[in-house]
Amino acid sequence: MTNRPLISARNLSVSFSVGDSIFKRQSLKAVDGVTLDIPKGSFFGVVGESGSGKTTLGRAFLNAVPIAGGSATYDDGTVEYALDKMSASDLKSYRRLAQLIFQDPYAALSPRMTVRDIIAEPLEVMGITKTREETDQRVREIAARCRLNLEHLRRFPHAFSGGQRQRISIARALACGPQFVVADESVAALDVSIQADILNLLKSLQRDLGLTFMFISHDLSVVAHTCDHVAVMYLGRIVESAPTRDLFQAPRHPYTRALFSAIPSLDPDDRGTVQKLQGEIPSPTNQPSGCKFHTRCPHADDLCRREEPALESDGSAHQVMCHHWKALMAEA
């Protein structure tokens, strides 16, 4: 792993226009002023509740939603793309380099195509392979990497369990040989027993093929075990970003701490000791003033209601967006 960023975003914003009629159009900022670097060869985690903008951020890096402000670049050493201003032909070649693995393996696979056709489709559409033999060869290679049998290739998706289907989705995403893969809640729909298997597979693929992963999840314990670096999102902003070990040993943002304490403990005698977060994430069309978290934060004061804190660090890679993090760390 090098420290050279594969993906970097500077003050990136994505907004959608919502409303009942064209006269009542409102702008919804799903991602608001995000600055981050995803190092080449890393397993980069993004966590947050529903509505925090984590999926939209992933889509922005894939150029699947229009970027409203700021910039984002892809640079793998041989080619470089500015994701905020791409021509149609650039986009076509970028699709080969950046791919997405979806959340729900039941909805992501066409029920009318065989597994072989599902994995072969991107190869044929992008014109990567020229002959049928070449395509078959490539499909068999990638299927073997994702631990699918040749026997499986002739069947239809309905014959497979959730874990096997997710392996098929992964094979399809990797068929065109991408450098950058966004895994959006890729284990959320799976049983814990299977989840561990898919996580181990993603990790080994990342190592063997030298891929860079952006792993989007709402499950902190899953992220803790797979990612090198974690960014925590709340209402379209990154509120804390740190190497996994630092984040889990000493979370600085009150939101991150609340997320930790909400994970149900396996110890039955640990009941009732957790710090509960009140209320729900505010609507992104009607955002609070100042620090966006102040409506749910137990430590909020006037400063928090008035001024939005900046993402700051103490010189290390650990960044946090909170007025009071130093005082809170001293208390703890």
Added chain:
Amino acid sequence: MSLLDVQNLTLEFKTDEGLVTAVDDVSFTLEKGEVMGLVGESGSGKSVTAKALMKLNAQNAAYGPDSRIDLQLGDGSTVDVMSLNRPKDLQVVRGGAVSMIFQEPMASFAPALPIGKQMVEQLLIHADLSKAAAKALSIEMLDRVGISDAATRFNQYAFEMSGGMRQRAMIAMALSTKPQLLIADEPTTALDVTIQAQVIDLMKELVTEFGMGIIFITHDLGVVAQTADKVAVMYLGRMVEQGPVRDVIRNPQHPYTRGLIDALPKLDDLDAPLVPVPGDIPSPLERPSGCVFHTRCSQSLGQMCQTSVPEWSHRNADHKCACHLVLDGAGQ
């Protein structure tokens, strides 16, 4: 006399491909005020077992001749659910003595009716109340589960609420008829961890207040540890382990229960490898002979596990396990 006494419950579905055994000789009891966690992977028969308590499974379900479900009603009398057949007779159970909360609150409310109307409708059927009294009770229940401004919410539609609020409304609706038994089928799986923690707290409070029995279906052992008094683990329609929550989580006896616990990512040791339960749950059409788990079991004894169905062996009076490896009284 227990609130619920299920003996030798067996359920098969007649399908085009043949008879599918979904529940195989399951027995358990539940007391008033007790919370039982029902754990297992998708396809293990958890939901089918729970629905059988109200005979709510599809038309092609055939119950075994020895199946017996004795349920205590609100007036203290006992009814054998298996003996009821007409929908009219079953109403004392469905929505009367037993209420159910489903996993996806968006799918379980009718989208075109205000939630208040749906709450009143079921109260008019199951409780001897006037329309005005039913409305007052519904608003009181909405308020009770922590929905602010309940009188306004009463007239709103399901799509106007957030996921957490919908699930609260679902709980309010299920409890308004004062059921003896509440079945909660993965009630927090679709929610964020912070909201999940709120809903779990709410359910614990309500058990103390209303004193009903709860069957809590989940695949998350952390949630079970935080909510349940006892645990039953299911695999391919069979119950493989049963016991008090502390015994099962701290001293799991069955290799499957141990596998489920080992597969959970733990936050206290980030370096611990994730250990999946090997393989996938077999198709119910190809149920393994002998111990149903032998095809995935790392400690299989070979011949014995492949041919003979293990009997229950007791670790102590309440904690039992169906595995050839575990000998009777091993814990004493």
